[in-house]
Amino acid sequence: MKKIVIFIWLSIFIQCQTQNIKNTIIDSRFEVFDRNLDKSRVDKIDGLIHIIYTGGKTGYSEVGYDTNRYFMYVKNFYASKGIENKGWAFNQGAPIGLWYYFDEDGKLIKEENTDEGYAFTPENIIKYCEQNGINLSKGYHERDGYQTSVYKNELDGKKVWLISYLISLNKQEKEVKLTLDGQTGKVIKREEFPYDSY
Template sequence: MNKIIILFGLGLFTQLRSQELQKTMIPKISNEFEKITIQDSKKKDDDRCIETPESRKEIFSASKSEYRLSIYYENSFYRSDKFYYKNGYIKNKSLSFNMGSPVGILYHFDKSGKLIKEENTDEGYHFTPENIVEYCEKNNIVLPKGYHESGFYTRVRKDVLNGKKVWVIEYLIPDGDIQKVVLDGQTGKEMERETVPFVSS
């Protein structure tokens, strides 16, 4: 009987752990060189959105100086952001959380493809993105996953307030306005809270 209870408990723990990992799936990114291949696919003003079989969307854009590829994952709060020189060689790449604040290591490369710098974007942020997810769940704030074409969704970004690194969370509240919350980047303590009128663009 005890063995059955233990096995049931282990099975339940594994299932919950699996759900937790799925909920906060973090894509992998490395410091390896890469080169982008510009495919002859449907194109509109040098921007395109490609849906892949791996349940992700790739948003490609081009400017005069560089290419950009953002990869959104259907079941993740994160995306991959990669910038390329015009020769197709990687310029820099990192993971981004929610609306685009880089997290983890931002890798920089020169035009020959050589890795020249590894920048720790989490410096000064002991309150992690995973802590942000927990905070939002606790406070009934819905965080979006994957790619969304339009509309207002909860926005989370890193910022600096009075010399202190902070997280800024903005989300819609029932009366149609936006609730803005500022959390200390070190401790997660709430520093500011204000209601901002929602203005449709």
């Protein structure tokens, strides 16, 4: 019983950690992109938080990374600057948790639980990577260089996780692609490919 209570407390703690970047709350409230951009991309660094604002004719976005987290928040806005969708995602990969979708009039039209069908949770993925020496990226990284990615997919009607990462063997780098069962975390498939960084 004591182990169950500790596990529940740890799960709640981890979930709170993943859902909060410096008081950023992702919920069903309507939002407006409140910046005037003088170029298509503006980076703002506030302590451990790296926020990227982008904009163009089709719309705007705000993405926030915390140096100590594996997850980023994402907010996409219509060209009118009203919110289109928002939620959390792995820094390099799949959406996680609840995502909220709005129409152009600002009405909430859908809430999607992106973890539905995944008993093997994002927190389980982090633990799996730690236990197997797979380097997951925390915070923001420039797009140069290889970063481990984590995505969701379906295989033969089953929910699966896809993890891609690099290993070095005999001074040669290889890309490893793992497919994990979305219910149990069991490895369904492991593939290796030569990797050339040039």
